[in-house]
Amino acid sequence: MVHTSLVTREKKTSVLRKGTFGCLAGIPTINVTQGCMLGCVYCYARGYPGLPNPETVILFSNLVQRLPGELSRKRQPVSHVLFNTASDSFQPHPDILNTSIRLMEILLERSISLSFLTKGVIPHRFFDLVDDSPHHAPLISARIGMVSLKEDYQKTFEPHAAAPGVRLRNIERLMEAGIRTEVRIDPVIPFVTDAEEDFDCLFGELSARGVTRASISVLHLRPAIHAQLEKTLPPVSVRLIETMFRGSAWRTVGSSTMSKLAPGAVRERIYDRAREIAGEHGVTLTVCACKNPDIPGELCTDPIDTGTGLEPTRRQMLLPLGGDDTVPEVDEHQNAISR
Ligand code: SF4
Numbered sequence: 001m002v003h004t005s006l007v008t009r010e011k012k013t014s015v016l017r018k019g020t021f022g023c024l025a026g027i028p029t030i031n032v033t034q035g036c037m038l039g040c041v042y043c044y045a046r047g048y049p050g051l052p053n054p055e056t057v058i059l060f061s062n063l064v065q066r067l068p069g070e071l072s073r074k075r076q077p078v079s080h081v082l083f084n085t086a087s088d089s090f091q092p093h094p095d096i097l098n099t100s101i102r103l104m105e106i107l108l109e110r111s112i113s114l115s116f117l118t119k120g121v122i123p124h125r126f127f128d129l130v131d132d133s134p135h136h137a138p139l140i141s142a143r144i145g146m147v148s149l150k151e152d153y154q155k156t157f158e159p160h161a162a163a164p165g166v167r168l169r170n171i172e173r174l175m176e177a178g179i180r181t182e183v184r185i186d187p188v189i190p191f192v193t194d195a196e197e198d199f200d201c202l203f204g205e206l207s208a209r210g211v212t213r214a215s216i217s218v219l220h221l222r223p224a225i226h227a228q229l230e231k232t233l234p235p236v237s238v239r240l241i242e243t244m245f246r247g248s249a250w251r252t253v254g255s256s257t258m259s260k261l262a263p264g265a266v267r268e269r270i271y272d273r274a275r276e277i278a279g280e281h282g283v284t285l286t287v288c289a290c291k292n293p294d295i296p297g298e299l300c301t302d303p304i305d306t307g308t309g310l311e312p313t314r315r316q317m318l319l320p321l322g323g324d325d326t327v328p329e330v331d332e333h334q335n336a337i338s339r
Helices: 063-073 094-109 124-131 134-139 151-157 164-176 196-208 223-232 235-243 264-280 312-318
Strands: 005-009 028-030 056-060 080-083 113-118 140-145 180-188 213-218 251-253 256-261 284-287
Touching (some): 056 094, 080 094, 094 113, 094 134, 134 140, 180 264, 196 264, 213 264, 264 284
Parallel strands (some): 005 056, 113 140, 140 180, 180 213
């Protein structure tokens, strides 16, 4: 049961916003909502200024109407759009789903490729976009956010997201539709989702469904995330997670000046172990460089032709290392979320 209320608002600024950090720099993005109904406790996008409270989600009601005109007015044609960097395309509300799918349809009709990351239930209507028009499939890149197969983890940390079994079914359906599908294992929470046997089960199930690529990153602690953890988890669990960040200084990661990273040696140990287990299952695991600026990382997804004229690795080197962040707007919070 989702306890979030939806309000609508017209978006006054551009529908498409360019990402400014890390490997998303220069890529046009669309956020359908401000706030997100899936309610992940580690998501600080929920606490962004501009939202009346974390339980309210604002749907931008005029995006479908404005996108075609905006696309046709662009001096440089848009070749790729990234969906919902600070929310989720498939939140369980019919108006949000209708908006996301209609926007995707508008792009696909113009042969503009798109990508999304979701922890929601992908509705049948999305698959109609490719079942009815198979030439759309190569234009879509999907990433499923999933760090654990355990339902108790999902119910505690991602209370309104799809259950792990449903996300596996999403992957199967995406694969059947011929859509390039990867998995984002983010955020791994030390002491909670970093056990070897959990990685083994996860990569085993992903591999069985044909997933060959995934990316990984460990939780960043931010003041808003810390507050949410305290509100949601038993004190003993919060103290356990805190121990991992004790002694870490607040630093700038992406657009946030107030992030704490787990010690580099701890993260590298987690990544090495996960990479080895992933390899045993035939899955190539990459470490998100944007979220791990102090250790060697990689591009966490295949290069996308963004029409910027720079390949992502080059853009990544030129820009501040950040999360999959876009810049906050007056009427739109930013992605900065661990997803
Ligand atoms: S992490 Fe993603 S899915 Fe979860 S609440 Fe935040 S935006 Fe929504």
